[in-house]
Every structure is written in structure tokens, then in C-alpha cells.
């Protein structure tokens with residue numbers, strides 16, 4: 001399956017990927033309104049130390065620990081697409097998946113709801129996700145690689 005991969009050698013830590021992830025998951029689809037009027041947690045986060053920075057998001061692991069840890073079945077591995085899917089309606093905010101993910105790719109939602117936030121690949125299987133399209137430096141790619 002195609003996944004988003006970070007190329008840390010090109011990342012400047014500008015966080016535009018976070019910005020456009022929020023826009024793409026907003027009702028308004030507007031860069032100003034989505035940040036000022038809607039409370040949306042970006043589904044990826046930039047990790048940085050010194051001059052090193054890179055985008056961290058769900059890797060849609062083949063053997064996804066979060067799906068096994070989830071106590072309600074809110075996280076599932078789609079057998080057709082390979083995506084680790086998330087159903088917010090089933091989430092009870094126990095944070096078990098956050099502890100189970102060894103990459104630290106699952107975060108608490110910051111909008112006040114007791115749910116999680118994780119990458120959904122923008123619902124794209126073929127076209128490019130928002131973070132990849134809007135990275136000005138080519139620091140994110142959407143590729144099918146042999147793991």
C-alpha cells in the first residue's frame with residue numbers, strides 16, 4: 001500500500017504539513033477559518049531537535065499494535081487497503097492505543113473530546129494526501145515501498 005514517508009534531510013520544520021492537514025479535515029476548507037474558528041488537531045506532528053526535524057504520523061503498520069490494543073474495536077486494519085482505520089464513534093478515550101504505538105503516532109484529540117487523532121491518509125488511495133502536496137520542500141512522499 002502507499003504510505004506517507006518523511007525525508008528528514010529536506011524538512012525545515014515549517015509545520016505547513018500540520019497546517020494543511022487541519023485545513024483538509026475542516027468543514028470550511030479555509031486556511032484562516034479552520035485555524036481560528038474550528039478546533040482541529042493535526043493528524044501528524046513535527047518532531048524537532050536542533051537542526052533535525054521530521055513529520056511523524058501513523059505508518060499504517062502491517063502488524064498494527066494499536067488495533068490489537070484497542071478495547072472497543074475503534075481501530076481496525078482494513079484487509080483490502082491496508083489502512084489502519086479509526087472510528088471515533090467507538091472510541092472511549094482510554095489511551096491504550098497511544099501506549100501501544102511504538103512510533104508515538106497516535107495523539108489525544110485537542111478539541112476537548114475524549115478521543116484520539118490519527119492519520120487517515122486523507123481518505124486517499126490514489127491521489128496525494130494534503131501534507132504531501134503542500135510540503136514546499138518535498139520532505140514528504142506518498143509511495144508504495146517494500147517494507
Ligand code: SF4
Pocket residue numbers: 010011012013014015016017018046053054055134135136137138139140
Ligand atoms: S511542510 Fe515539509 S518542510 Fe515543512 S515541516 Fe512539514 S515536512 Fe517539514
Ligand code: SF4
Pocket residue numbers: 004020021024042043044057118119120121122123129130131132
Ligand atoms: S495524510 Fe492526510 S491525514 Fe495523514 S497526516 Fe497527511 S494530511 Fe494529515
